[in-house]
Amino acid sequence: MGVSIYYTARRDQGLTPHERGEVEGIADQGTRDLFGEIQRRLPQWREAGVVPAGLDDAAEVCEGLGFYRDAALEAGVVLAGSSKLSHGRCGTEVMLVQIDHYVDLLADIRRAVPEAAWRVHIEDSDLVWRDGRYHLPQ
Template sequence: MGMAMYFSATRERPLEVGEIAEIDRGLEAIAEKGKEPYSIDDDGAREPGTIFSRWLQLPKTAAAWDAIHRWSVLLTHIRRHVPDAEWLVTVDDHEIVWDEQLRAFDPSR
């Protein structure tokens, strides 16, 4: 079995229309970038307060790192549009760190 990337954001209030539009725009852009051999699913069983929750199966090839990087860039974009949420991004059991100085997820750390 290959690696998987998990990401979620929580906060007290639901997403606003503009935030949903940014998430949709980002997901559409990453889907258009290539024909990556991975799948993405909505986490149907959401906890109260979860506003965004997804996981994706990463390729079982060297392309996994490219996918992690590409999704980290996308999640950085989304987080900047939903700044007041608590985020968790992991690849298997390794947390992808949010760099406050760069205001970006940094998968290299």
């Protein structure tokens, strides 16, 4: 069973070219950082049995931030997307590393798209925006 994180920003005005460039840059760098962290930890996780022995590449474990095409967005939505968290054969630690990266990236993206109303959730659980960062609900 797959678990995903979803993110949506609503605002009356669309993204400016500058905002779009910032969002893409944050997402690209964040994805590289996430894959680097996962790749660095894979040998340790394999040895501990946290990930299956056959997983050798971070891309087999997770995916970066993915945004829906503008044409697929409903009116008032300026940015939306989803990312699948690690597949079910991996331990919780792998998913928590991903969530930690995603919430940091989404906080940076939120700051790059001012005056938008955001919703970030993992399946049916909304993350809470507090102190400039998203947090898992308690």
